[in-house]
Amino acid sequence: MQVEGTLLLRRNEVDELLSLRDCIEAVEEVFRLQGEEKIPASEILGLKAPNGGLHVKAGFLPRRQNYFVAKLNTNFPGNRTRFSLPTIQGLIAVFDAENGRLFAVLDSIEITIKRTAAASAVAAKYLARENSSVATICGCGEQGRAQLRGIHSVLPLEKVFAFDLDIRIGKNFSGELSDE
Numbered sequence: 001m002q003v004e005g006t007l008l009l010r011r012n013e014v015d016e017l018l019s020l021r022d023c024i025e026a027v028e029e030v031f032r033l034q035g036e037e038k039i040p041a042s043e044i045l046g047l048k049a050p051n052g053g054l055h056v057k058a059g060f061l062p063r064r065q066n067y068f069v070a071k072l073n074t075n076f077p078g079n080r081t082r083f084s085l086p087t088i089q090g091l092i093a094v095f096d097a098e099n100g101r102l103f104a105v106l107d108s109i110e111i112t113i114k115r116t117a118a119a120s121a122v123a124a125k126y127l128a129r130e131n132s133s134v135a136t137i138c139g140c141g142e143q144g145r146a147q148l149r150g151i152h153s154v155l156p157l158e159k160v161f162a163f164d165l166d167i168r169i170g171k172n173f174s175g176e177l178s179d180e
Contacts, residue, residue, distance in 0.1 A: 052076030
């Protein structure tokens, strides 16, 4: 959807357009650029509320066209049981770094899940032993599933230990992902 030249993407649209592989490649590139001090580390602002919080992260992405990107996310751990809402909700705004024009507003849930999994995959790629074939996943919800898929994309996993406080979620995780 476009509103006056600004692209708006819902969660399902972001999920369809952004693969975990694309995310891993982008995160690896950003880590490299930060390590080479070619881009600054992201700035973070955090605010707390009784049941959760809000955090704002901003970054600069150098490309043929330079971009500023800002993510505003809320994190309310009790949302799933209390309101049937995701724990993390928010948006990502993409701006032209030459003139400040707003290019896009994207739902942040899928990007956040995939970016977090991508960071773990990049860490595993460079820090795990080459022949590592066992992983442990703590938390078997959406993020745990993405973590396993990300790590498995860079390591030849043969065995996974998975833990979740809710045994039902752990069993679902095992049943759904054992064939992958």
